[in-house]
Amino acid sequence: xxxxxxxxxGVGLIGASFALAxxxxxxxxxxTGYGRNEEGLKDATNLSIIDSYSIDLDDVCDEAxxxxxxxxxxxxxxxxxxxKPKADAVVIDLGSVKGGLVLxxxxxxxxxxxxxxxxxxxxxxxSGFRYAxxxxxxxxxxxxxxxxxxxxxxxxxxxxxxxxxxxxTMHLDPFKHxxxxxxxxxxxxxxxxxxxxxxxKEDPKSIEFSGKGFRDMVRIAGSPAQIWKDIVFYNKENxxxxxxxLKTEIEYLEDCLKQNKSDEIYxxxxxxxxxxQRLFNxx
Amino acid sequence: xxxxxxxxxGVGLIGASFALAxxxxxxxxxxTGYGRNEEGLKDATNLSIIDSYSIDLDDVCDEAxxxxxxxxxxxxxxxxxxxKPKADAVVIDLGSVKGGLVLxxxxxxxxxxxxxxxxxxxxxxxSGFRYAxxxxxxxxxxxxxxxxxxxxxxxxxxxxxxxxxxxxTMHLDPFKHxxxxxxxxxxxxxxxxxxxxxxxKEDPKSIEFSGKGFRDMVRIAGSPAQIWKDIVFYNKENxxxxxxxLKTEIEYLEDCLKQNKSDEIYxxxxxxxxxxQRLFNxx
Numbered sequence: 315x316x317x318x319x320x321x322x323x324g325v326g327l328i329g330a331s332f333a334l335a336x337x338x339x340x341x342x343x344x345x346t347g348y349g350r351n352e353e354g355l356k357d358a359t360n361l362s363i364i365d366s367y368s369i370d371l372d373d374v375c376d377e378a379x380x381x382x383x384x385x386x387x388x389x390x391x392x393x394x395x396x397x398k399p400k401a402d403a404v405v406i407d408l409g410s411v412k413g414g415l416v417l418x419x420x421x422x423x424x425x426x427x428x429x430x431x432x433x434x435x436x437x438x439x440x441s442g443f444r445y446a447x448x449x450x451x452x453x454x455x456x457x458x459x460x461x462x463x464x465x466x467x468x469x470x471x472x473x474x475x476x477x478x479x480x481x482x483t484m485h486l487d488p489f490k491h492x493x494x495x496x497x498x499x500x501x502x503x504x505x506x507x508x509x510x511x512x513x514x515k516e517d518p519k520s521i522e523f524s525g526k527g528f529r530d531m532v533r534i535a536g537s538p539a540q541i542w543k544d545i546v547f548y549n550k551e552n553x554x555x556x557x558x559x560l561k562t563e564i565e566y567l568e569d570c571l572k573q574n575k576s577d578e579i580y581x582x583x584x585x586x587x588x589x590x591q592r593l594f595n596x597x
Numbered sequence: 598x599x600x601x602x603x604x605x606x607g608v609g610l611i612g613a614s615f616a617l618a619x620x621x622x623x624x625x626x627x628x629t630g631y632g633r634n635e636e637g638l639k640d641a642t643n644l645s646i647i648d649s650y651s652i653d654l655d656d657v658c659d660e661a662x663x664x665x666x667x668x669x670x671x672x673x674x675x676x677x678x679x680x681k682p683k684a685d686a687v688v689i690d691l692g693s694v695k696g697g698l699v700l701x702x703x704x705x706x707x708x709x710x711x712x713x714x715x716x717x718x719x720x721x722x723x724s725g726f727r728y729a730x731x732x733x734x735x736x737x738x739x740x741x742x743x744x745x746x747x748x749x750x751x752x753x754x755x756x757x758x759x760x761x762x763x764x765x766t767m768h769l770d771p772f773k774h775x776x777x778x779x780x781x782x783x784x785x786x787x788x789x790x791x792x793x794x795x796x797x798k799e800d801p802k803s804i805e806f807s808g809k810g811f812r813d814m815v816r817i818a819g820s821p822a823q824i825w826k827d828i829v830f831y832n833k834e835n836x837x838x839x840x841x842x843l844k845t846e847i848e849y850l851e852d853c854l855k856q857n858k859s860d861e862i863y864x865x866x867x868x869x870x871x872x873x874q875r876l877f878n879x880x
Contacts, residue, residue: 536873583822590819
């Protein structure tokens with residue numbers, strides 16, 4: 315598979331890493347970038363992350379056979395409305411929420427382009443093209459969220475593309491995707507932000523005394539606010555359910571502490587320890 | 598400084614690492630270990646982590662000039678009551694809670710031995726002497742919690758010992774220690790256990806889809822239950838306050854989501870991102 319022209323909408327960490335990966339694997343010789351910050355786009359071009367750029371969406375999408383949405387998810391609808399893809403162009407997004415958003419994008423692009431929702435599980439709390447890595451997707455999982463309307467041939471092509479970049483692909487229903495990633499990503503992010511803010515408000519100087527445990531728990535509290543604000547609102551219903559579930563657990567532990575239920579706390583920690591060992595440290 | 602005989606009470610990850618560090622730095626040629634599991638002690642001796650062992654506390658402490666409490670903190674009072682140190686022996690503990698426990702131990706050992714409370718910030722979620730590392734304390738922080746009754750000469754000796762092992766020492770009031778470490782360690786552990794249990798109960802299969810963010814947040818949910826049960830009860834008052842503070846933050850976020858307050862969520866995430874950058878990623 316080869317793309318004559320790839321248009322990256324949003325040249326941040328993920329978009330730029332995708333550009334590098336496509337280039338490194340020889341899947342295209344013309345990668346062009348769109349963004350609002352012309353200086354950044356110029357720098358990304360000088361760093362050979364992209365081959366050209368424009369701050370005009372029509373320029374960038376013109377003749378592109380692959381258009382990649384790599385902006386914060388809150389902008390996808392607007393972009394899907396504005397782009398004018400050439401006939402047979404394929405549009406993918408690299409966003410962290412799917413669900414109804416996938417159906418909306420699909421609907422907006424109907425008759426204009428093929429669309430496949432993708433969520434590569436890669437990234438980090440850094441943002442910006444300067445942190446881009448051409449091997450970011452190597453050995454990563456990429457969730458693909460086809461719908462009954464997804465073109466089978468295009469789906470296969472996009473799966474093959476991810477395989478070429480070293481990623482392992484897996485299909486999920488878009489709504490199931492959001493349930494799962496609320497639990498294992500979006501809610502943990504919300505909790506990490508809340509933990510850092512709690513500790514900082516209680517005693518900012520305490521953080522100087524922290525070790526690896528704390529640092530690992532608040533690492534994702536350094537994640538870019540704009541990206542995560544969009545994600546939490548798009549996945550709000552699942553998140554509200556997760557918050558309720560966590561509060562139940564926390565209140566159980568609070569009650570155990572207050573009532574000196576040490577056997578119950580021991581059993582709780584022990585269950586957690588066993589689950590962790592089984593899932594992450596099998597011997 | 599040199600110890601003719603060092604008695605390690607509890608040859609787990611921390612006790613065994615301390616034994617190796619003492620040996621590697623030539624601070625003693627006779628390190629003996631006490632524990633309840635004779636097979637484990639035999640193995641630790643065969644691995645040259647300790648030089649000898651006994652399941653008799655009197656044997657192990659006999660003639661020891663340094664006695665090291667490295668069992669779960671819930672056992673310290675009992676051990677402080679039972680040991681019969683030789684005159685001028687120094688007792689230290691390596692526990693993660695201090696506060697009133699330090700005063701109790703001090704009181705129990707008054708007239709029997711010198712005592713200095715120590716909390717090396719090192720370890721990990723693994724437990725047991727098989728994970729021991731002789732350089733565990735190298736470049737680590739070690740909090741020392743002297744009281745008005747602490748002997749100045751002995752305090753200096755213990756500080757010098759930690760420096761010899763490569764650790765940086767710092768003094769804290771025992772109660773201030775517990776306030777700080779509740780925030781940056783004990784409460785994050787409680788929250789990590791609660792997060793893993795929440796996600797597991799909601800959808801155990803979801804964990805297969807998790808990435809580095811989730812894995813880092815639940816790493817300490819694999820910590821040994823026995824050790825952490827003791828810690829949370831000894832630091833319960835601070836923990837209950839931290840739980841209340843976190844609930845306030847979580848409920849604020851919950852309200853923002855429900856009321857679609859996207860500017861507020863953005864500002865919250867942005868504050869967290871800035872605090873993280875400033876504290877952990879200064880450029």
